[in-house]
Amino acid sequence: PIAIVWHRRDLRLHDNAALYYALKAGRPVLPLFIFDKDILDHLDDKRDRRVEFIYKEVLKMQDELQKMGSSLLIRYGHPLDVFKELTSEYTIANVFTNYDYETYAKGRDAEIETYLKTVGVGFHGYKDQAIFDRDEVLTGTGKPYTVFGPYSRNWLGKLADPFYLKAYPTEKYFDRLYQTPPTPVVTLDDMGFEPLGENYPKPTVSEKLLSEYQKMRDYPAERGTSELGIHLRFGTISIRDLARQAQETSPTFLSELCWRDFYFQVLDHFPHVEQHAFRREYDNIKFLNRPEDIERWKTGTTGYPLVDAGMRQLNETGWMHNRVRMVVASFCIKHLLIDWRIGEAYFAQKLRDFDLSANNGGWQWAAGSGTDAAPYFRVFNPTAQAEKFDPKGVYIRRWVPEYNSLDYPTPMIDHAFARQRVVEVYKEGLKNY
Numbered sequence: 243p244i245a246i247v248w249h250r251r252d253l254r255l256h257d258n259a260a261l262y263y264a265l266k267a268g269r270p271v272l273p274l275f276i277f278d279k280d281i282l283d284h285l286d287d288k289r290d291r292r293v294e295f296i297y298k299e300v301l302k303m304q305d306e307l308q309k310m311g312s313s314l315l316i317r318y319g320h321p322l323d324v325f326k327e328l329t330s331e332y333t334i335a336n337v338f339t340n341y342d343y344e345t346y347a348k349g350r351d352a353e354i355e356t357y358l359k360t361v362g363v364g365f366h367g368y369k370d371q372a373i374f375d376r377d378e379v380l381t382g383t384g385k386p387y388t389v390f391g392p393y394s395r396n397w398l399g400k401l402a403d404p405f406y407l408k409a410y411p412t413e414k415y416f417d418r419l420y421q422t423p424p425t426p427v428v429t430l431d432d433m434g435f436e437p438l439g440e441n442y443p444k445p446t447v448s449e450k451l452l453s454e455y456q457k458m459r460d461y462p463a464e465r466g467t468s469e470l471g472i473h474l475r476f477g478t479i480s481i482r483d484l485a486r487q488a489q490e491t492s493p494t495f496l497s498e499l500c501w502r503d504f505y506f507q508v509l510d511h512f513p514h515v516e517q518h519a520f521r522r523e524y525d526n527i528k529f530l531n532r533p534e535d536i537e538r539w540k541t542g543t544t545g546y547p548l549v550d551a552g553m554r555q556l557n558e559t560g561w562m563h564n565r566v567r568m569v570v571a572s573f574c575i576k577h578l579l580i581d582w583r584i585g586e587a588y589f590a591q592k593l594r595d596f597d598l599s600a601n602n603g604g605w606q607w608a609a610g611s612g613t614d615a616a617p618y619f620r621v622f623n624p625t626a627q628a629e630k631f632d633p634k635g636v637y638i639r640r641w642v643p644e645y646n647s648l649d650y651p652t653p654m655i656d657h658a659f660a661r662q663r664v665v666e667v668y669k670e671g672l673k674n675y
């Protein structure tokens with residue numbers, strides 16, 4: 243019998259918890275990746291950066307494994323169907339995998355675990371993508387944190403123990419990989435997707451960037467952030483390696499990794515946030531959701547240059563600077579009274595580093611409805627934000643070349659008017675609470 247390691251958002255052989263425990267258990271280990279039809283069928287745009295990225299990374303893994311006489315099994319289908327096939331093709335003792343905290347993934351894993359049990363196959367899950375997860379960081383009374391400050395103090399305190407950032411030395415046991423001739427490859431075309439031919443950022447960050455991170459990270463014209471989001475999303479970099487590097491050079495960067503864990507545990511403990519406001523009363527706010535406003539926001543033609551630059555950067559590259567994400571999200575919700583879920587869904591479709599937990603956290607923060615949210619009456623002024631964080635307009639002109647010309651629209655809404663209106667609308671929505 244063999245063991246299967248089912249890779250999902252951990253597309254690497256190095257420092258991988260599930261792979262390590264599978265190899266250590268002693269049976270021959272065959273790694274597996276499933277292109278999940280349930281997820282892919284929901285993507286309308288068949289030129290999807292994430293799918294292309296995953297595809298490239300999966301082929302890289304397969305290549306690495308083939309060099310060691312093994313292979314990566316690559317399947318396309320519904321995960322349960324794939325496991326049914328695999329249990330008839332191979333004699334499998336156990337399946338090892340790393341946890342995923344999204345509701346869909348938790349349901350899928352539970353279903354597969356139940357099926358595997360009926361055929362006598364063990365299913366084992368591990369923490370790998372987070373530094374601390376589930377109930378590892380709780381309040382004094384054993385409850386999940388809903389405020390970042392105290393969570394991060396507790397998180398940092400625990401991190402003083404080097405144990406948590408130790409790498410899993412998978413390399414030591416690679417001779418236990420299941421030896422097999424190369425297994426067949428599915429193509430992007432087989433799955434109905436087209437390649438974009440894009441280059442993605444490297445899965446590394448320089449010491450220089452980390453040491454200047456605190457000073458530079460708020461200025462969207464600079465390359466002051468790591469752009470590692472996509473690698474963290476798909477596990478093509480080890481969070482432990484990265485956090486150790488940050489521990490030595492940049493407490494501010496480490497704190498961003500703490501936000502990542504924070505939102506994982508919010509999603510894990512409060513799955514209602516996927517559909518609803520974390521603070522339920524915020525579900526009563528009456529948004530306008532005017533189609534023409536939504537369209538102008540999406541296309542970056544609002545007449546607010548920082549908002550427009552951000553949306554165009556997102557549309558063209560699949561990435562947007564964090565400072566600008568905050569500004570465009572606030573503008574969408576508060577200036578235009580568009581439901582945060584509409585903005586959230588648009589980011590989910592476009593962001594190459596899309597991660598349900600962080601995206602939901604970011605949008606609920608901007609809506610004022612989330613765990614550690616900005617109070618609703620605090621409304622970003624997009625002009626003041628531009629003056630402060632892009633004082634020379636370098637970022638704006640990069641993405642909005644017609645800025646300052648007659649072709650550029652006047653602001654679609656007056657800031658003072660919008661500010662007053664949103665405060666009224668929120669007050670009205672929240673008045674019975």
Ligand code: FAD
Nearest residue numbers: 467468469470471498501502564567571596597600601604
């Ligand atoms: P860096 O500044 O280099 O940070 C390093 C890593 O830390 C990031 O890659 C990310 O994994 C993590 N991180 C940083 N900030 C946060 C944060 N606030 N919350 C959680 N993790 C964080 N981040 C996502 O990874 N996916 C999303 O879908 C996402 N959607 C967002 C939506 C909104 C409205 C807002 C305001 C923020 C969102 N963020 C999201 C958080 C943040 O903007 C991005 O992580 C960051 O801009 C990615 O760029 P970077 O990799 O250069 O980040």
